[in-house]
Amino acid sequence: MHTSPHPRTHRHPILLGLLEALRIDLIAVPAAFVVATVFWIIGLGSQLPYSIIPEWAFALWGVAHGLSVSTIGFDFSLAPSLVTLGIWFFFAAGAKRLVASITEEESADADIVDAAGWKQVGIALATYVLAYAVPMVSLTLLLGEGSPTPLGFLRIGLLLLSASAAGFLWVRGVDDIPRLRDLDSEVWAAGAHLVKRLLWGSAFLAVLVIAAGIVLRWSELSESLQVYSSPLSAGVGLLVIQILFAPGILFATLSWIAGAGVSVGVGGSSSVFHTATGPVPHVPVLQLLVGDYPAWTAAAPVLLVLLGVLSVILGRDHARQVMGASWAGLATAAVKLFVVLQVLAVFARGAMGPLGLSAFGPSPLTSALVITLWVAVGMAVGLLLTRLSDMQAASGFSGDRDDFDDDEEPFGHIAEERRTDYSDED
Numbered sequence: 001m002h003t004s005p006h007p008r009t010h011r012h013p014i015l016l017g018l019l020e021a022l023r024i025d026l027i028a029v030p031a032a033f034v035v036a037t038v039f040w041i042i043g044l045g046s047q048l049p050y051s052i053i054p055e056w057a058f059a060l061w062g063v064a065h066g067l068s069v070s071t072i073g074f075d076f077s078l079a080p081s082l083v084t085l086g087i088w089f090f091f092a093a094g095a096k097r098l099v100a101s102i103t104e105e106e107s108a109d110a111d112i113v114d115a116a117g118w119k120q121v122g123i124a125l126a127t128y129v130l131a132y133a134v135p136m137v138s139l140t141l142l143l144g145e146g147s148p149t150p151l152g153f154l155r156i157g158l159l160l161l162s163a164s165a166a167g168f169l170w171v172r173g174v175d176d177i178p179r180l181r182d183l184d185s186e187v188w189a190a191g192a193h194l195v196k197r198l199l200w201g202s203a204f205l206a207v208l209v210i211a212a213g214i215v216l217r218w219s220e221l222s223e224s225l226q227v228y229s230s231p232l233s234a235g236v237g238l239l240v241i242q243i244l245f246a247p248g249i250l251f252a253t254l255s256w257i258a259g260a261g262v263s264v265g266v267g268g269s270s271s272v273f274h275t276a277t278g279p280v281p282h283v284p285v286l287q288l289l290v291g292d293y294p295a296w297t298a299a300a301p302v303l304l305v306l307l308g309v310l311s312v313i314l315g316r317d318h319a320r321q322v323m324g325a326s327w328a329g330l331a332t333a334a335v336k337l338f339v340v341l342q343v344l345a346v347f348a349r350g351a352m353g354p355l356g357l358s359a360f361g362p363s364p365l366t367s368a369l370v371i372t373l374w375v376a377v378g379m380a381v382g383l384l385l386t387r388l389s390d391m392q393a394a395s396g397f398s399g400d401r402d403d404f405d406d407d408e409e410p411f412g413h414i415a416e417e418r419r420t421d422y423s424d425e426d
Contacts (some may be wrong), residue, residue, distance in 0.1 A: 013120045016101060017127025020094040024132060027090065028064075032057040055144055062140030066155025066347060068147040069140065077152065078350030078360060081247035088163045091132070095167025098124045103171055125164045133160055151346070158343050190325035191332030193318065197311040198337050198375060205307055206253035209300070213288040220291060224282040235284075242285050248348035248361070249285055251341065255362035256289070257300045260370040262362050263349070264289050272300040301374055308378020313386055323386045330383060334376045341368035 036056035040048065059069040059076070064084050068077035102120050133156060140146035214221060228234035242249060252262045261271035270276040270289040280286040312322050312330075322329055345368045349361030 013124035014127045017124045021131035032061045058139045058144030067152040068149045075351045078352040080244040091163035092166040095164045099171040187325045187328045190329035194333040195336040206250040251344040251348045255367040258370045260367040304374035305378035308375040309382040312382025319386045338372040
């Protein structure tokens, strides 16, 4: 007796998008209320009403996505970039689940054609973005004292759209994208591996430069903390705050190294070639932007060139992969690096209250471009060095060829193929 298979039930893409948006809301909103409540307790709880807690909560929710808010007379538009990065990963993971579930349904149902699959993915991701962004923006503007600025909306768009694109690429890759499907897979893979090295190397370089600045300016930084009633407690609290802004601080450090500079409010711009003149708040990482440095620090852009060189040549297999991808691979890595740095640049600039932070951060128009250009020069030098090394190795093997017996032929299978070709010619 044959039984008919159970009919497959598919959730509508709109429902899938709504569920994923609700999942992030259930994490982000309670977390914002917890942080706002802690601020109310340890800060001005005895002087402010309970109603300030939801205002702060929705303000924090919006600021973490790049919106501008005003509360208690302070303007905030500088996103806590470590929190923003965490939200980005949450959103990208949700997009990945959406695309994966629809892709599984496509593979299980042969009647679904490619066009219909693309349509379902688009509907699900669009619902996901709108169902999350619209309530968040509305509550921030209405209850969190948010301001509808063009830069804030640009940040939200970059955050949600880039995370959705990342979730799509994790599942389906570039083969389903019309313009990118023609790109050689080896070139794309080489560029992906290279840009990962560049990003990790950039973070490591920025940390080293900050550490060197702290060593060079240790006495001045110690004096700046003495203005607080409890320097030790202030140092711990400021350390926590600086960790929350770590990705933006690291990018600002790269901009300082590259010479593009970092704006410090009324104090002007500070870079490796010149320092700001105005006062800044007594925060260690900001104190590093003012004051004099030794003349030899003007050579700091060479560090970015060296980063590009080392990212290409370190590791024999990796170097050969980059050499095989040639200039197209370097161009792919440079474009990816620029896109990531440009997004960081947009989130690394803004206001965080008065006194030197009303306009703080690297320029979103030039910083990413200048950093990418310095690194690209290093990558080009690294590729040339790899090619020269490979040519010298090849000439060395051909010159020493007579020193090997037939039984000791290096690269055995290549030698056998050559002997076979010669025998065929005879």
